[in-house]
Amino acid sequence: GAVVSQHPSWVICKSGTSVKIECRSLDFQATTMFWYRQFPKQSLMLMATSNEGSKATYEQGVEKDKFLINHASLTLSTLTVTSAHPEDSSFYICSGGGAYEQYFGPGTRLTVT
Amino acid sequence: KQEVTQIPAALSVPEGENLVLNCSFTDSAIYNLQWFRQDPGKGLTSLLLIQSSQREQTSGRLNASLDKSSGRSTLYIAASQPGDSATYLCAGVYGGATNKLIFGTGTLLAVQP
Numbered sequence: 001g002a003v004v005s006q007h008p009s010w011v012i013c014k015s016g017t018s019v020k021i022e023c024r025s026l027d028f029q030a031t032t033m034f035w036y037r038q039f040p041k042q043s044l045m046l047m048a049t050s051n052e053g054s055k056a057t058y059e060q061g062v063e064k065d066k067f068l069i070n071h072a073s074l075t076l077s078t079l080t081v082t083s084a085h086p087e088d089s090s091f092y093i094c095s096g097g098g099a100y101e102q103y104f105g106p107g108t109r110l111t112v113t
Numbered sequence: 114k115q116e117v118t119q120i121p122a123a124l125s126v127p128e129g130e131n132l133v134l135n136c137s138f139t140d141s142a143i144y145n146l147q148w149f150r151q152d153p154g155k156g157l158t159s160l161l162l163i164q165s166s167q168r169e170q171t172s173g174r175l176n177a178s179l180d181k182s183s184g185r186s187t188l189y190i191a192a193s194q195p196g197d198s199a200t201y202l203c204a205g206v207y208g209g210a211t212n213k214l215i216f217g218t219g220t221l222l223a224v225q226p
Binding site: 034036042043044045046049091093095100101102103104105106107109 | 145147149154155156157159162202204206213214215216217218219
């Protein structure tokens with residue numbers, strides 16, 4: 001299957017700072033990518049749909065000004081957590097793919113102290 | 114609202130036993146149904162994907178079925194092994210080409226040696 005990478009795989013930051021997470025499709029082009037968040041012992045929750053060359057679409061309850069998404073190319077989407085707080089600590093996973101199947105990145109564990 | 118539920122939330126079985134994991138979804142306008150495995154602290158591994166026109170898919174000891182009319186999918190694991198211990202997630206794929214996934218609540222499986 002196709003490969004999606006994420007960077008970094010884990011990050012620790014101080015409260016109030018911003019953190020950028022990258023999601024790359026390594027061997028395919030993705031006009032659409034998805035960002036998910038997973039809290040401990042919970043399932044994945046879709047945060048937003050990242051659209052290449054246009055604004056992201058956010059799910060209800062997700063603050064677009066806090067979670068900035070940029071999809072500047074067909075192989076890269078970035079999620080920036082702005083003014084991070086401890087409650088933003090979570091596992092963030094992205095996916096990309098085509099009409100048939102989505103391929104998931106390995107995830108980024110964010111810890112805000 | 115599109116919701117996906119999994120029962121049971123946790124399951125412990127002795128090695129060698131056959132088992133069934135259940136997944137139910139509220140919106141029958143599902144495009145695909147996908148089963149994933151997630152090991153602790155790791156990303157997702159895709160196990161099986163069933164298209165809406167199909168009723169089941171098989172891979173090795175795994176068999177997944179889909180019944181759109183009743184809003185249910187099952188994952189059957191034959192001759193379970195300790196290495197099968199993980200969290201199993203089902204996801205309803207909505208939106209056609211955009212491939213928006215709605216994840217279930219997950220089943221934590223422990224196979225005792």
